Amino acid sequence: MSCCDYIPYVEALESLDSKCFRETMHSSALSLDVACCNWPEEYPYCPAVKAYMAFSKSSLAVLFEVTESHTAAVEMADNGRVWEDSCVELFIANPAGEGYFNFEMNAIKSLLAAKRISRNDADHFSDNSLQQIVRHGSFDHAAIDIREQNSWWAGEVIPFTLLGLQSMPQRLCVNIYKCGDKLLKPHYLSWSPIALDKPNFHCPEFFGTLIAKYE
Secondary structure, eight states: OOOEEEEEBOTTGGGOOHHHHHHHHHHHSEEEEOOEESOTTTOOOOOEEEEEEEEOSSEEEEEEEEEESOEEEOOOSTTSOGGGSSEEEEEEEOTTSSSEEEEEEETTOOEEEEEEEETTEEEEOOHHHHHTSEEEESSOSSOEEEOSOEEEEEEEEEEGGGGTOSSOOSEEEEEEEEEOTTSSSOOEEESSOOOOSSOOOOOGGGOEEEEEEOO
């Protein structure tokens, strides 16, 4: 069964500095546990991951808080292989048509973003589009490899125009993920559960629903 929850409106998320963004998301956003360990026999490790989501007049925002035993990020380039690092991800079903969007960011804020029909059929965002996404996080943009229990956070503010919208729709279908293909303990966690035999995040049929709440 897919998840469903209400996402709140918060003023001017796109204009906040990193400290205020994190504080505001903690105090005002929807809190979600990214805790579905969908393939426990092969990938039993479950780091502690929480996502916070909210929207403003012009943008959708997500903040991730992560505690894990190994944090590594070596991909410096945007639209690179960030999923092999400590990576947090937001997938959004296209509200204006077919397919979906994926936003994948490693712990040092390298970002992959694309509009997709499937895992292998993707139109990656241009440099200009990527620059419109505000990024926040606890690490500088430099390679890291922390082999002990640690905590970090990362967030992004995505203009609705990049989703083909002018404002928040009544509903968004999404899933939220944490992964790390090349970490010491590879893992594949989701917010909304995935009923597939093997790890696969490119499955809109298992997205959950977020309903806009303006009160």
